Amino acid sequence: MLFNSYLFILVFLPVTLGIYVLIVRQGWRKQSFDWLVLASIFFYGWWKWSNVPLLLGSLLFNYTIGTWLGKLNQGHRAKVLLTFGLIGNLLFLGYFKYANFFIDNADALFGLNWGFTHVVLPLGISFITFQKIAYLVDSYQGLTRGYGFRDFCLFVSFFPQLIAGPIVHHSELMPQFRRPNAGPDWEDWGVGATLFVIGLGKKVLIADPFAGFATPVFNAAHNGDSPTFAAAWIGMLSYAMQIYFDFSGYSDMAIGLGRLFGIRLPLNFNSPYKAVNIADFWRRWHMTLSRFLRDYLYIPLGGNRKGPRRRYVNLMITMLLGGLWHGAGWTFVMWGALHGLYLAIFHGWHDWRERTGRARPVATVRGTWAGRLATFFVVLLGWAFFRADSFGSALRLLGAMAGLHGFGFNAGGLNVNLTEATKMVVIFLAVVWFFPNSHELLAAHKPALEYAQDPPKVPLAPTPRWLGRLLTWQPNLWWALLLAVLMVCGILNLSRPTEFIYWQF
Numbered sequence: 001m002l003f004n005s006y007l008f009i010l011v012f013l014p015v016t017l018g019i020y021v022l023i024v025r026q027g028w029r030k031q032s033f034d035w036l037v038l039a040s041i042f043f044y045g046w047w048k049w050s051n052v053p054l055l056l057g058s059l060l061f062n063y064t065i066g067t068w069l070g071k072l073n074q075g076h077r078a079k080v081l082l083t084f085g086l087i088g089n090l091l092f093l094g095y096f097k098y099a100n101f102f103i104d105n106a107d108a109l110f111g112l113n114w115g116f117t118h119v120v121l122p123l124g125i126s127f128i129t130f131q132k133i134a135y136l137v138d139s140y141q142g143l144t145r146g147y148g149f150r151d152f153c154l155f156v157s158f159f160p161q162l163i164a165g166p167i168v169h170h171s172e173l174m175p176q177f178r179r180p181n182a183g184p185d186w187e188d189w190g191v192g193a194t195l196f197v198i199g200l201g202k203k204v205l206i207a208d209p210f211a212g213f214a215t216p217v218f219n220a221a222h223n224g225d226s227p228t229f230a231a232a233w234i235g236m237l238s239y240a241m242q243i244y245f246d247f248s249g250y251s252d253m254a255i256g257l258g259r260l261f262g263i264r265l266p267l268n269f270n271s272p273y274k275a276v277n278i279a280d281f282w283r284r285w286h287m288t289l290s291r292f293l294r295d296y297l298y299i300p301l302g303g304n305r306k307g308p309r310r311r312y313v314n315l316m317i318t319m320l321l322g323g324l325w326h327g328a329g330w331t332f333v334m335w336g337a338l339h340g341l342y343l344a345i346f347h348g349w350h351d352w353r354e355r356t357g358r359a360r361p362v363a364t365v366r367g368t369w370a371g372r373l374a375t376f377f378v379v380l381l382g383w384a385f386f387r388a389d390s391f392g393s394a395l396r397l398l399g400a401m402a403g404l405h406g407f408g409f410n411a412g413g414l415n416v417n418l419t420e421a422t423k424m425v426v427i428f429l430a431v432v433w434f435f436p437n438s439h440e441l442l443a444a445h446k447p448a449l450e451y452a453q454d455p456p457k458v459p460l461a462p463t464p465r466w467l468g469r470l471l472t473w474q475p476n477l478w479w480a481l482l483l484a485v486l487m488v489c490g491i492l493n494l495s496r497p498t499e500f501i502y503w504q505f
Helices: 006-025 029-045 049-071 076-110 125-140 149-157 170-178 186-222 229-260 278-284 287-298 308-326 330-355 369-387 391-401 418-434 465-471 477-492
Strands: none
Touching: 006 029, 006 229, 029 049, 029 149, 029 170, 049 076, 049 125, 049 149, 076 125, 125 149, 125 170, 125 287, 149 170, 186 229, 186 391, 186 418, 186 477, 229 369, 229 391, 229 418, 278 287, 278 330, 278 369, 287 308, 308 330, 330 369, 330 391, 369 391
């Protein structure tokens, strides 16, 4: 069931929210948990009911392991049990996500012709698995105790974050459900509905139209054609805009849905194209995935504690696995390798400047446009491999962008209106670079978890002050009318809803 579908918006969401509020108002906390778990499983099963037993079995396995870990002190037995739990989760993920990849590569290398049955990837398996791995590690470290099976199921399966994140910790979600005054109020509904509608508009009215410009260019590269210089650049910039507003829209909708139920989810997207270096980009793009990779992979590998060389190796391993996590294909591995290389170069350069006394204070570097444009450019190059279905397609597209196939400023026979596409790219690049993002508009109302912490832990993107004042959200008639118009426009364009890009991971 898609967030951007008639069934979800007009049936599932109002029914689920309405019954939840009625149960909470009666003071039936446990029953409200039961209802949300059942609704979330229904939401998950709507895509493919045969995957529901997989979800339930995985929940039972991890709850059992986590409960045992919670009763043991750290030692040999606990370490063996943790290892067993981690291997079980990784095998579960590996079979469904990577079996086809490894079998296809084995067939290609050795001509085995195994005729392996095509494995269908269960929806959201990567996010669910990472969330459960974090729970097991925290249980081993004694950071979680006393959750019942109902609570655990709610923590993992809460539908706003079930399919594509944010990847939440138990300590972020369960205390909110357990608080005495649990349940949404009028502010929760206003903030939640605003974020949901803004996210819907980003997906339907911006990301999907950009896909119409990007897809023909990538299809041409896939078919062995070389797009013209202009078409290649417009295709790549259109995809950069598509994935930005697609993931930003999903993140807004997920956080908005959580807030409708009185729950603040953590931020997952914070104006990444405003980043002034590649490390800053990864602090802003898919923030909870970056946090997971840092806490459960990079730091356990040694982080930056074992010298510069080991640090670069750890960065490369982390980003290679991060790329492979996004998709079972060599293009995703290449994308991860590029970002690992970017990070290694950045940290090496920064360390060299510090050693030679050439590093400027952070305050003088934070807003530099040179850093922002350079970061955007290298991220753009990486998107070629992320979106393309093969190395050949990506290299043809990058070659066209470099002018290796001529500098013709036309569409080259592609069904792309370059003039319209260029206008949209310019307009929305200005939006992402100069305007406040969604959670900045609602900052006074603490839209996400980071805003509710004391002190707030929100790396706000720099925004002109007059724009911030002009666009600050208020629960008034002006904003209600604006959101009503946006909602109507979004719903009128839902005749052919498309999946969010990150739902495939």
